[in-house]
Each structure stands twice: as C-alpha cells, then as structure tokens.
Amino acid sequence: MTNLPSHAQIVVIGGGIIGCSTAYHLARDHKADVVLLEQGTLTSGSTWHAAGLVGQLRSSASITRVLKYSVELYKGLEAETGLATGWKMTGCLRLATNQDRWTEFRRLATTAGSFGMEMHLVSPEEVKRMWPLMNIDDLVGASWLPTDGQASPSDITQSLAKGARMHGAKIVENVRVTGFDMKDGRIVAVKTTLGDIACEKVVNCAGQWARQVGAMAGINVPLQPVKHQYIITEKIDGLATDAPTIRDPDRRTYFKEEVGGLVMGGYEPNPQPWTTGDVPDEWAFRLFDDDFDHFEQHMVQAIERIPALEKAGVKQMINGPESFTPDGNFILGIAPECSNMFVGAGFNAFGIASGGGAGWVLAQWVVDGEAPLDLWVVDIRRFSGMHRDRQWVLDRTLEAYGKHYTVAFPHEEYESGRPRLTSPLYERLKAHGAVFGSKLGWERPNWFAPAGTEGRDVYSMGRQNWFDAVGAEHAHVREAVGIFDQSSFAKYEVTGPDALKVLDHICANDVTKPVGRLTYTQLLNTRGGIEADLTVARLGEDRFYIVTGTGFRTHDFAWLADHVPAGAKVEMADVTEDWGTLSLMGPKARDVLAAVTDADVSNAAFPFGHAREITIAGSTVRALRITYVGELGWELHVPIGAIGEVFDALMTAGKSFGVKPVGYRALESLRLEKGYRAWGSDITPNDTPLEAGLGFAVKLKRSADFLGRSALQAVAGQPLKKRLMGFTAGPNVVLLGRETILRNGEPVGYLTSGGYGYTLGKAIGYGYVRNAGGVSDDYLTSGSYELVVAMEKVPAEIHLGPMFDPGMERIKA
Numbered sequence: 171m172t173n174l175p176s177h178a179q180i181v182v183i184g185g186g187i188i189g190c191s192t193a194y195h196l197a198r199d200h201k202a203d204v205v206l207l208e209q210g211t212l213t214s215g216s217t218w219h220a221a222g223l224v225g226q227l228r229s230s231a232s233i234t235r236v237l238k239y240s241v242e243l244y245k246g247l248e249a250e251t252g253l254a255t256g257w258k259m260t261g262c263l264r265l266a267t268n269q270d271r272w273t274e275f276r277r278l279a280t281t282a283g284s285f286g287m288e289m290h291l292v293s294p295e296e297v298k299r300m301w302p303l304m305n306i307d308d309l310v311g312a313s314w315l316p317t318d319g320q321a322s323p324s325d326i327t328q329s330l331a332k333g334a335r336m337h338g339a340k341i342v343e344n345v346r347v348t349g350f351d352m353k354d355g356r357i358v359a360v361k362t363t364l365g366d367i368a369c370e371k372v373v374n375c376a377g378q379w380a381r382q383v384g385a386m387a388g389i390n391v392p393l394q395p396v397k398h399q400y401i402i403t404e405k406i407d408g409l410a411t412d413a414p415t416i417r418d419p420d421r422r423t424y425f426k427e428e429v430g431g432l433v434m435g436g437y438e439p440n441p442q443p444w445t446t447g448d449v450p451d452e453w454a455f456r457l458f459d460d461d462f463d464h465f466e467q468h469m470v471q472a473i474e475r476i477p478a479l480e481k482a483g484v485k486q487m488i489n490g491p492e493s494f495t496p497d498g499n500f501i502l503g504i505a506p507e508c509s510n511m512f513v514g515a516g517f518n519a520f521g522i523a524s525g526g527g528a529g530w531v532l533a534q535w536v537v538d539g540e541a542p543l544d545l546w547v548v549d550i551r552r553f554s555g556m557h558r559d560r561q562w563v564l565d566r567t568l569e570a571y572g573k574h575y576t577v578a579f580p581h582e583e584y585e586s587g588r589p590r591l592t593s594p595l596y597e598r599l600k601a602h603g604a605v606f607g608s609k610l611g612w613e614r615p616n617w618f619a620p621a622g623t624e625g626r627d628v629y630s631m632g633r634q635n636w637f638d639a640v641g642a643e644h645a646h647v648r649e650a651v652g653i654f655d656q657s658s659f660a661k662y663e664v665t666g667p668d669a670l671k672v673l674d675h676i677c678a679n680d681v682t683k684p685v686g687r688l689t690y691t692q693l694l695n696t697r698g699g700i701e702a703d704l705t706v707a708r709l710g711e712d713r714f715y716i717v718t719g720t721g722f723r724t725h726d727f728a729w730l731a732d733h734v735p736a737g738a739k740v741e742m743a744d745v746t747e748d749w750g751t752l753s754l755m756g757p758k759a760r761d762v763l764a765a766v767t768d769a770d771v772s773n774a775a776f777p778f779g780h781a782r783e784i785t786i787a788g789s790t791v792r793a794l795r796i797t798y799v800g801e802l803g804w805e806l807h808v809p810i811g812a813i814g815e816v817f818d819a820l821m822t823a824g825k826s827f828g829v830k831p832v833g834y835r836a837l838e839s840l841r842l843e844k845g846y847r848a849w850g851s852d853i854t855p856n857d858t859p860l861e862a863g864l865g866f867a868v869k870l871k872r873s874a875d876f877l878g879r880s881a882l883q884a885v886a887g888q889p890l891k892k893r894l895m896g897f898t899a900g901p902n903v904v905l906l907g908r909e910t911i912l913r914n915g916e917p918v919g920y921l922t923s924g925g926y927g928y929t930l931g932k933a934i935g936y937g938y939v940r941n942a943g944g945v946s947d948d949y950l951t952s953g954s955y956e957l958v959v960a961m962e963k964v965p966a967e968i969h970l971g972p973m974f975d976p977g978m979e980r981i982k983a
Contacts, residue, residue: 174205174342174364174367175205175340176365176366177368177369178203178204178340178369179202179369179371180203180204180371180372181204181206181369182375183207183360183374183383184206184377185210185212185213185331185341185343186216186377187217188515188521188524188528188529189208189375189514192373192529192536193330194330194337194339194529195529195530196334196339196533196536196537198334200537201338203338204338205339205342207347207360208343209344209346209347210343210344210454211454212328214454214455215453215454216377216378216492216521217324217327217521219490220323220519220522221424221426221433221519222256222322222323222433222522223320225262225315226238226317226318227285227289230544230547231284231544232543232544232547236531236545238317239526239527240527240528241257241319241526245257248329251330251333251336253325254329255322255329256321256325257320257326258319258412260412260414260415261315262415263297263301264416265416266310266311266420269310270577270579270631271310271419271577272311273631274577275311279961280960282315284920285920287315288316291313292312292313293311294306294311303477304476319415326522326525330525330526345362345363347361347362349361349386352388352508355508357369357508371511371536372387372510374511374513375513375515376515378393378395378449378491379449380493384505384513387511389505389508389511390507390557391501391513391550392496392501393493393563394568395491397442397458397461398490398491399460399464399487401434401487402433402486403482403483404431405429405430406479408478409432409478413427415427418471418475421472421474422436422438422468422575423436423471423475424436431485432482436468436472438572439572440572442461443564443568444491446561457489461489492517492519494518494567494571495516495518497566497570498574499548500517500518500520500521500548501513501515502528502535502545502548502549503535503545503550504535504539504551506551506728514529539732541855544854544855544856544857545855546850549725552721552724556610556611562590579629579630582627582629583616588608591658592613593612593657593750594657594750595655595657598817599615599618599831603621603625604831605626605636610658612657612720615831616833616835617636617835617836618643618830619639620642640833640839640928641928643830643832643835644840646756647836647840648756648840650827650829651757651829652754652755652832652836653755653829653831654755654832655750655751655817656751657749657750657751657810657813659717659719660717660720660722661745661746661748662718663713663715663716663743663745664714664716664730664742665713666738668712668740669712669740672733672735672740675876675877676876676877677689677691677693678692678877679869680872680874681706681708684708685708686780687708687780688708688781689706690705690796691706692853693726693729693730694859694876696880698885699878700854700857700858702725702726702849703719703849703853704718704726705717705718705794707794723746749809749810750810750813752813753798753799755799756803757801757983758827758829759801759803759804760802762820765823766816766819767784769784771784773983776793777982778796778982779795780795781793786806786816786819787812787816788815790809791808792807792808793805793806798837798846799837799840800843800981801981839927839928842934842936843927843973843974844973845863845896845936847894851907851922851923852922853894857892857894857938858881858885861892861893863894889943889944890944890945891940891944891945892939892945893950894937894938895937895950895968895969896934896936896972897957898930898934898935898966899933899965899967900932900933901933902933905925908921909937909957910958911937912956912957912963918953919938919940920938929974935957951970953968955967
C-alpha cells in the first residue's frame with residue numbers, strides 16, 4: 171500500500187516488533203484508527219537481526235507481567251493470524267559458578283515465587299542431564315525457568331503486522347517521517363516523504379531512530395546504539411532441537427539452539443558504541459563488518475563451556491546495532507515535552523521478550539493517557555535534562571551494558587559520568603567523610619565513613635561494610651540531632667489566581683488549609699492508584715511550594731502540568747536548583763535551630779505541619795516542620811547561594827548539642843522503623859491510599875471532586891483485598907524487598923521494601939497482604955507469618971501500625 175491517508179487517529183512510527191505490536195493492540199483492543207509508517211520494510215531496523223531469546227523474570231512485578239503477557243501472546247498468535255512466530259518454550263538455564271551468583275539466584279527464585287512464576291534451582295548434574303554437551307566442572311548450580319523460550323523476531327513481527335491489518339490498522343512501508351506540524355506544544359500532523367497525515371496522537375517506536383524522530387518534536391529519547399555481535403554455527407552433533415536456552419552470566423555469554431546449531435553471543439565489559447550522532451536513514455537490513463578480534467573474548471568463554479563449539483563451523487556472524495539506555499531499562503510513555511507523543515523504544519536487546527507486552531501496555535497508555543500498570547521503571551519521565559547530554563548518555567549506557575551479566579549486588583551504584591550535579595555543600599560533606607551515591611545526577615551522601623576507615627562501598631550479598639557506620643548515624647538522629655543535605659529534592663512553585671482550585675482538584679488531600687500550613691498528599695490516577703507522593707506548602711493565598719523526591723522531578727512536574735485545565739490562570743515553575751534543603755532532625759533539633767534564628771520555634775509558635783519564613787545567617791529560609799525519620803525536625807529550604815553559610819551556622823551552633831551530618835542510608839532505616847511509605851516501592855500507581863494505609867490523607871469527607879475520587883468512593887467501606895503491612899524478622903536476616911510473605915504457610919504477598927531497624931534491632935520489611943475475601947484486622951492478627959528469604963523460611967512478626975513511636979510524641983514535642 172502506498173496511498174497515505176490524510177488523517178488518522180493515531181500514527182505509529184516504526185515497523186519493528188514494538189511498532190507492530192503497538193499497532194496490533196491499538197486495533198485489536200481499542201478499535202482505534204491506526205496508521206503505521208515504516209521508512210523501509212517491516213523488521214528492517216534491529217528486529218531482523220535480534221537473537222530472539224525470550225525471558226520473563228524481572229525485579230519489577232509489573233514488568234514481569236508484561237513479559238509473561240508476551241509469551242502468552244506468542245503462543246496463540248499463529249492460530250489467530252495463520253503466520254508462525256517460531257515460538258519454542260524450551261525453558262532457560264542460568265548458570266552459577268560462584269557463591270555470590272548462587273545467592274543472587276536464590277533471591278531471584280524467591281522473587282519468581284512472589285510474582286507467581288515457576289523457577290527451580292538445579293544441581294550441576296541436572297544441568298548435564300538437560301544439556302549433555304555442556305562442561306559443568308565449575309558450576310555451583312543453575313536456575314531453571316521452564317516457561318522461558320525463544321522465537322523468530324521477524325516471524326513474530328510479520329504475524330503481529332498481519333493481525334494489526336486484520337483488525338483494521340493500515341501499514342505503509344517505504345515512507346519516511348520528515349517532521350511534525352506543532353500547535354501549542356502538541357503534534358497536529360506528521361510530515362512524511364509521501365505527504366502529511368493529520369492526527370491526534372503519535373507513537374514513536376522508531377528503534378535506534380527514535381531519538382531523531384523525537385528531536386523533530388523537541389522531545390529527548392536518551393538512546394545509544396551499541397554494536398552487539400553473535401554467531402550462528404553449523405549443525406552440532408548431539409544438540410537437541412528442544413535444548414533449553416542458556417545464559418552463562420559469569421562467562422558473559424548466552425546460547426540458543428537454531429536449526430541444529432547454536433546462536434551464541436555475549437555482553438562484554440568493553441562494549442563498542444556506534445554513533446552519538448544521527449543513525450543513517452539508509453540502514454535497512456545492514457550490518458557492521460565482522461569483528462572477530464572483539465568477539466574473541468566471548469568465543470574463548472563459550473568453548474570452555476561447550477567444548478563442541480571448538481570444531482563447529484561458523485555459518486554467520488551478526489554484528490548489528492541495538493538501542494541501549496543509560497539504566498538498562500526500556501522506554502515507554504508520554505514524552506514530558508509533548509503531551510501527545512508516546513514513546514516505545516530502547517529495549518536493550520530485550521525487544522523480542524518485551525515486544526508483545528510492551529505493545530499491549532503502550533496501546534492502553536495511548537488510549538487512556540495514563541499507564542495501566544506501575545510502569546515507573548520504564549517510564550520516559552524518569553529522565554531529566556542531563557539526559558540530553560549525548561556524551562553522558564553514551565558513558566552511562568556503556569556502563570549499563572557492561573553490567574548486563576554482572577552479579578547484581580544490593581545498593582550498587584553507577585560510577586560513570588560522576589559527579590554530575592552537586593550541592594554547594596559537596597566539599598564540606600566530603601571533608602566529613604561522606605561516601606556519595608547518585609540519584610538523577612545528584613551526588614548525595616549515602617553514609618559517612620568514620621575516621622580511620624575506608625570511605626567506599628564494598629559490595630556484598632550479606633551485610634555490607636557500611637552497616638555499623640550507618641547504625642551509628644541512625645542512633646545519633648534518634649538520640650541527638652543530625653543534618654541531612656537533601657538539596658536534590660525536586661521543588662516546584664505553583665502560582666496564580668486559579669492555583670488553589672487546580673491543586674485542590676489534582677491533590678487527594680485537602681490543600682485548602684490556611685496560609686502557613688503544609689499538606690502531605692498523593693496525586694492519584696483515574697483508578698485511584700498513587701502517581702505521586704509529595705508535600706504542598708501554602709505560602710500565600712495563591713502561591714504554593716511543592717517538594718517531592720529527587721528521582722521524580724520530571725514525572726511529578728509533568729503529571730501536575732498534564733492535569734491543569736485549559737485556560738486556567740496558573741503558572742508552574744521548577745525551582746529545584748534555586749533552593750537547597752537541609753533537614754535538621756532529632757530530639758535536639760529545636761535547640762540547634764533556636765540558637766541560629768530569632769524566630770520563635772517553640773511548639774506553640776511553630777507547630778508540626780506548618781511552614782514559616784525565618785532568618786538564619788542573614789538569609790530568609792523557608793522552614794517546613796515535617797519529618798521523614800520520625801523525630802522532631804524541620805526541612806530548611808535555603809536560597810542555594812546561601813546554603814553554605816546556613817550549614818556552617820547550624821554546625822557551629824549545634825556543636826554543643828552534638829550535631830553531625832547524616833546520610834541517606836540512615837534516613838532509609840529511620841523511615842522503615844516509622845512506617846513511612848516510599849513511592850515507587852511501597853506505594854505505586856497499582857496501589858490506592860486506602861490499601862496503603864494512607865486513607866487519612868484523602869479528602870473523601872469533603873464534597874470537593876478530585877482526580878481518582880470516583881474510583882476510591884466505589885470501594886470505600888468495602889473490605890480491602892490487600893493492605894500494606896510491616897514485618898519484622900531476626901537481626902541477622904537481610905531483607906531487600908520482593909521476599910515472599912507466608913501466612914499460615916501459604917503465600918499472601920511479597921515485600922515491597924526491606925532493610926534494618928537499628929533502634930528495634932530487627933530486620934524490617936513492608937509488603938501488601940492479599941486475600942480475595944478481604945484483609946481485616948482479624949484476618950491479619952489471626953495468622954502466623956514467615957518470610958521466604960533467598961529460598962529460606964524465617965519467622966516474622968506482623969505490625970498493623972508504626973513500629974516506632976506510634977503516638978508521634980517525639981515528632982510533636
């Protein structure tokens with residue numbers, strides 16, 4: 171078909187597996203008027219040369235669900251379209267050659283159980299039985315996922331394309347997008363080499379060209395093409411046609427059977443990027459020259475694992491570009507710069523495994539304007555302005571590629587492209603022994619190394635080297651006073667005659683409090699799920715100051731902006747870099763603050779939940795009396811240029827009270843003891859405030875309508891089918907999240923976050939307990955609980971309320 175329609179409801183750009191899957195689901199599930207444009211022919215980008223391994227387990231429940239959907243789709247697609255997909259459910263063996271890897275697999279097996287997936291740990295002898303050609307001399311064991319498999323990328327894509335056409339989608343090949351007509355920041359037409367198409371929405375599934383397509387509309391899609399090589403061998407005697415796919419991460423290689431031979435490739439620690447500039451338009455079905463010198467490292471490892479490879483002929487080497495991202499997760503969702511361009515790209519060589527499910531959720535997202543699941547880990551709004559820096563994206567992406575098969579140690583930090591953003595206190599904190607981590611480019615002190623100890627993280631599967639130092643910081647906040655540099659907090663100002671009205675509609679809690687009051691609130695989607703968790707300070711009748719987490723800067727600002735009604739008299743500004751933030755926390759916080767300001771900071775004059783402007787070291791500071799650690803304290807928002815002087819004044823005045831700087835790892839253990847929720851783990855778009863124990867922060871008793879109200883009202887008063895609960899376990903248990911919760915021996919959920927409570931002297935975790943018949947207090951308290959930790963059951967105690975200071979006496983002192 172070469173005739174281009176003059177109009178379409180939705181234009182999908184890119185005819186690889188993601189574009190075809192998205193068009194298929196838009197047409198099948200939503201009966202949408204869809205046109206898919208492909209600059210060459212279908213599959214001619216990176217789809218045709220993908221290796222085709224299909225795994226399903228990820229650390230996110232939602233992404234695992236997306237990948238499981240892919241498998242279900244591929245199983246049944248041939249029956250619908252008549253075109254085979256090459257799907258073979260061979261299962262997958264992942265090999266472990268050391269104890270750290272084996273511990274990782276034990277934790278992954280627990281995660282799989284938590285997510286309802288079948289995963290077994292098997293012995294080297296069992297591996298040999300399943301794969302007789304393998305050398306098992308160095309194996310500790312392997313994990314076995316029986317429902318994983320392999321497929322033919324081109325066949326799946328052609329089958330999806332046929333299905334899309336069957337449901338009414340139009341597919342036009344050999345047409346290139348050349349630009350967009352924009353009006354008021356939205357796309358109104360797609361310009362192409364065959365003419366223009368007026369449209370309501372655009373879905374950018376252009377693969378390694380997605381960055382360039384996005385740039386035509388002012389949108390940043392932070393991708394980096396990387397050269398990825400694999401070989402296809404001649405037939406190998408004794409290789410079964412249903413041999414499981416193999417991932418051998420300690421040797422950085424993977425294998426799958428193909429026509430009696432093997433496909434073998436890997437992820438090297440010294441990857442080769444392609445261009446940081448534009449990918450050539452004319453790259454259909456093209457590859458790079460074979461590079462056996464670079465590939466030799468994989469060949470050596472592969473032959474040691476499968477000796478028969480040494481004598482096998484190489485039929486073909488594939489050396490093609492794949493799109494990778496700076497954090498190894500793919501990219502979906504609404505571009506923050508343009509509310510009607512959606513993106514599905516950057517699949518990090520997981521495009522075939524992800525394709526079916528990614529198209530399913532992206533189609534729903536396009537139609538509804540909000541994600542159907544908690545897809546935060548792949549949301550394009552997790553990025554920020556620094557991701558426009560091509561060199562930074564290149565450096566970080568190559569580091570992520572190199573980690574593809576390394577052991578995933580808890581709390582591991584990326585090292586490339588640092589330091590990127592620092593607070594003015596960076597050198598001062600370094601002098602105090604700060605060991606920094608990084609969040610959305612910001613350097614933040616994770617912990618402080620005591621004098622005489624090495625100031626760096628030593629990664630481990632058990633207790634890490636900072637455990638005792640963090641415990642001392644934790645105790646210091648509980649007993650005296652600490653200062654946290656939280657300047658990386660994202661901060662916005664919302665002003666204008668309609669500011670109150672707009673925020674009252676977007677926020678679930680009541681922000682109509684008098685000037686000088688704070689409101690802790692969630693922002694909800696139409697399902698009542700939690701899209702953001704933040705603090706709103708009312709500074710004036712029509713002036714509000716909003717504070718949210720560092721990593722949510724782009725996401726939360728865009729969510730607010732997306733829901734401002736057309737014509738509303740309101741202005742929004744991101745003022746993150748204008749204000750530094752010092753959190754002064756602990757029972758002696760008032761003593762320190764009183765010593766540096768003339769303002770009355772007594773409980774009567776400055777109660778909890780209030781905001782005041784006070785003067786410290788000659789600067790006007792926004793003081794917010796709030797806490798995330800469960801102690802008396804203030805967030806002090808300081809003009810960024812003055813934060814050094816204010817910090818010095820607090821440290822000098824606080825000397826007699828024992829003030830010390832404290833890091834984010836202590837903050838985490840303090841908040842766990844107090845039961846404060848963390849967005850992205852404990853509370854997500856999948857969870858309502860009622861289920862999360864945050865019903866107190868929802869204004870259902872007021873008549874005012876707000877986003878998500880109808881969904882909450884529909885279930886209010888009915889038994890909840892899941893509830894977020896706290897659990898404690900023995901002091902030697904290491905909880906990280908995703909451990910299975912057992913009630914009377916039966917699985918009822920999994921932990922969303924975990925850590926250690928130094929005041930309690932116990933491991934702490936939070937997770938949703940689920941029961942179709944309702945989760946009442948009686949149901950919760952009448953059960954006996956265990957947690958499955960790395961495949962071991964440990965006794966656990968359930969807690970219906972905060973474990974530390976449930977009456978909030980310390981906070982309101």
